[in-house]
Amino acid sequence: MHVEGATQAPLIVFSGVTKVYGKGNATVEALRGIDLCIEEGEFVAIMGPSGSGKSTCMNILGCLDTPTGGTYMFRDVDVGTLTRNQRALLRRHYQGFIFQGYNLLSRTSALENVELPLLYRGAGVRERREHAMKALETVGLKGWESHTPSELSGGQQQRVAIARAIVTNPAVLLADEPTGNLDTARSREIMDVLTALNSDDGITIVMITHEPDMAVYAKRQVHFLDGMVVSDKPNGGKE
């Protein structure tokens, strides 16, 4: 079901994607025909006010939801035709998630949290430990492995979450307002980590944010309004 990254085909292609919630007169059109193409190695910020459809778009990108109309191709695979289990496998092998609320398992050490995706991949104990340690080191948390989320600051928790998302070497990192709960200084740290992952490791990143300060870290900004893309332009990089 996958095509290796050697091809020049874009990683993600949305063509005419629509999403309608509800039935009859109570329908809500969350997405009204989105065309979007994201290449391997890009760092895209999706912006827009609440209700503009950016979260719905993210859910579809992350294969948690399917489009009502149009097609979503992920590495030349039509996600709309996949079953729930196939989509789970796609997430497992090609996608990493970062949430606004971190969503770490409480009373579970940072290391065990990061090991979780590897557990579902069926990796052995040693391999899990090794990869998880390395991922934690990448996000600058070496030495914090045995701490539980309640013993970590918000910024540290988000970095654990990033480590959990990258530990499987995903094709794309999907970040839903990763700095939404953090103050400016912590937010900048997180953005630095993401920028480094993108530029050093070549991980594709798609990030939702409503803070222009954070969006400037991305290489490209896409603006949503009322379920449509209103602007899509490359960034000049951060000043």
Place this chain on the structure above:
Amino acid sequence: MLWNTVLLALREIRRNVMRSFLTILGIVIGVGAVITMVTIGGGATLQVKQQISSMGSNMLMVSPGKRLGPGQSSGNVPFKEADAEAISREVGSIAAVAPVSSQSSQAIFGNQNWTTQVTGSNNQYFYVTNRTVAAGRQFSESELRAGAAVCIIGETVRKKLFGGQDALGEKIRLQKLSCEVIGLLEGKGQSSMGMDQDDVVVIPLRTLQRRVTGKQDIGMIQVSVQQGASTDKALKDIAKLMRERRHLAPSDDDNFNVMDMKEISKMLTGTTELLTALLSAVAAVSLLVGGIGIMNIMLVSVTERTREIGVRLAIGAMEREVLMQFLVEAVVLSSLGGIIGIMLALAASIWLAGLLRVPFVFNGPIVFVAFLFSAAVGMIFGYFPALKAARLDPIEALRHE
């Protein structure tokens, strides 16, 4: 993957030790109670069987009265001594026949008195009931024939009347009869029904008939079949002989009753076994209640961990993996309860066996079955909550507060 799931479940249980313990308490009590009941019941049954076999394995009991069910009878055409003689004369492969008649009476020696069972019989009585005369002697032929005033006393009677004194040669009084102690029976201990088998005074049958009861009737005839011979055949032969001697028409029911050890044993162990089954059934109900407790907590746990389930689904857990996780958690919980229950039950059984003076018999199959059952309870009652977790919509689950 399964092993990982078990580890994951153990980790989850460890995260919530107190709650996990309370959850499995129902299973612990259920498994513990069932195993304890069955073990103690088994010990009691074994004890009854042992005592029955100590009574003599090929004994037959012939008693008057119509047979109504195990151990019950009504109507009474009593036997005479001649019936006993006829059995020993006419039925083959008989080792011993003892006509037995008993009456409750006070035994007095000096200023000591003790109410006991006075049994009239012959020397074959000792053979049939598996008793031995530990000191002194058995009755002589002439004593039996003449109905002499002699007696052989059980250990309890000796202790009550004589204490540390020597009893042989002394005279005790049974109602109006004063008789000499010529022998002491070896102690046999308590019987299965809680009766003291040593609380007995044996005198010649004729002595009892003439000088204690004043009647020629005998209560029952105890027969011992020769070793290796068929008790079934002897039983049938005796029944046939008795029908003849009592002039019963072919259409008449027996107005007497011949029981072999199988039947006596059935009668005695039946009660114990029924009681064990009843108590175990009551205990098993608590296993069911324990299962409901597990379902309850698992449902709470699924609700509490909705976000966690969302995260797991988002990072690529498949439906069946989430289902497995919660199912395994429930099974691990309930099996843990089973194991603790088994250990508690074994400790309780050993302690109770000592307290109730029954042998402790380790019952492997019931331990195994109880363990399997506890695991099955987790499987059954954990399935619904697990399914609920697996069917969650990841988007909704991630949004859950």
